[in-house]
Amino acid sequence: xxxxxxxxxxxxxxxxxxxxxxxxxxxxxxxxxxxxxxxxxxxxxxxxxxxxxxxxxxxxxxxxxxxxxxxxxxxxxxxxxxxxxxxxxxxxxxxxxxxxxxxxxxxxxxxxxxxxxxxxxxxxxxxxxxxxxxxxxxxxxxxxxxxxxxxxxxxxxxxxxxxxxxxxxxxxxxxxxxxxxxxxxxxxxxxxxxxxxxxxxxxxxxxxxxxxxxxxxxxxxxx
Ligand code: TZP
Ligand code: MG
Numbered sequence: 001x002x003x004x005x006x007x008x009x010x011x012x013x014x015x016x017x018x019x020x021x022x023x024x025x026x027x028x029x030x031x032x033x034x035x036x037x038x039x040x041x042x043x044x045x046x047x048x049x050x051x052x053x054x055x056x057x058x059x060x061x062x063x064x065x066x067x068x069x070x071x072x073x074x075x076x077x078x079x080x081x082x083x084x085x086x087x088x089x090x091x092x093x094x095x096x097x098x099x100x101x102x103x104x105x106x107x108x109x110x111x112x113x114x115x116x117x118x119x120x121x122x123x124x125x126x127x128x129x130x131x132x133x134x135x136x137x138x139x140x141x142x143x144x145x146x147x148x149x150x151x152x153x154x155x156x157x158x159x160x161x162x163x164x165x166x167x168x169x170x171x172x173x174x175x176x177x178x179x180x181x182x183x184x185x186x187x188x189x190x191x192x193x194x195x196x197x198x199x200x201x202x203x204x205x206x207x208x209x210x211x212x213x214x215x216x217x218x219x220x221x222x223x
Contacts, residue, residue: 023083023121023142023176024197025052026205026217030073031153032058034206040072045210047082050218052198053178055102057087070096085123090116102144105131110138125180127158127165129172136173144200145169147181148191153202157181163194170195185216192220 028046030039037045043054054077056070070086074096077084085100086093090113093101100121101113113122124135125144132143145166147157161169166179179188179196184204191199199220205213 023053023123023178025221026050026214027053027055027178027180027198027200028205028214029055029057029087029200029202030069031202031206032060034153034203036208037210039069040076042206042210043073043076046205046214047077047080049211049214051082051214052218053083053085055085055087055200056098057102063089063092067092067095070098074098083121085121093117093120100141110135110140114139123178126169127161129168132169132173132175136175140175142176142178143169143173144180145177145196146179148179149182149187151181151203154181163190166191166194166196185213188217188220 028043028051030042032039035042046054054073056073058066058069061069066089070092074084083099085102086096086098087102088107090101090108094117100123101117102123103110103113104125110122110124121141123142123144124140126132126135127146135143147154147160148162148166149160151157160181170177176198177196178198178200179191180200183191183199183201188199199217201217205217
């Protein structure tokens with residue numbers, strides 16, 4: 001078989017693996033300003049608590065710091081087979097061997113990212129049905145939907161879309177949805193009932209006792 005043909009098959013297998021990756025459950029995002037024991041330890045604790053996906057997000061880190069953190073988190077997540085996603089930066093996702101990248105509406109486009117990381121996971125933040133449909137059309141693998149509730153964690157967050165906004169987006173797309181923004185142990189179930197296959201909480205899962213906080217979220221997904 002020609003190399004080109006082999007490459008196509010390999011890409012198809014990688015795409016299939018993404019579908020099987022099952023982007024759901026509790027999604028942990030590291031936060032360098034909220035951490036008490038360092039983001040690497042937080043990620044380890046989050047994995048012990050049942051997190052299914054770990055994302056490195058650090059708006060203040062230099063590219064060098066970001067790459068170092070990404071390499072360490074890749075190692076931590078690889079052993080237990082936990083998905084590892086890098087926020088914003090496609091190059092660092094590729095260099096660190098991450099499973100994928102998470103983009104905002106303002107970041108590099110999905111098509112551009114797909115060219116650079118064909119078999120990897122591309123997630124995108126959306127807050128409207130139109131953005132969700134557009135992301136699906138362009139080939140995103142999952143959606144971060146929010147902010148669902150008010151949040152202090154994201155400086156430039158748009159107005160909360162509420163559970164009603166989440167339900168509207170659920171109707172427009174078949175992609176996996178991770179609900180984000182103001183998610184707590186008290187309201188996470190309502191987001192799952194509104195159609196989210198996974199939830200992410202930053203402030204409610206960070207600080208002291210990450211493992212126990214994450215476990216309480218993860219337990220919501222146990223059948
Ligand atoms: N994207 C939408 S809201 C948000 C991000 C990164 C912040 C979520 O943080 P918290 O503390 O769980 O509200
Ligand atoms: Mg971004």
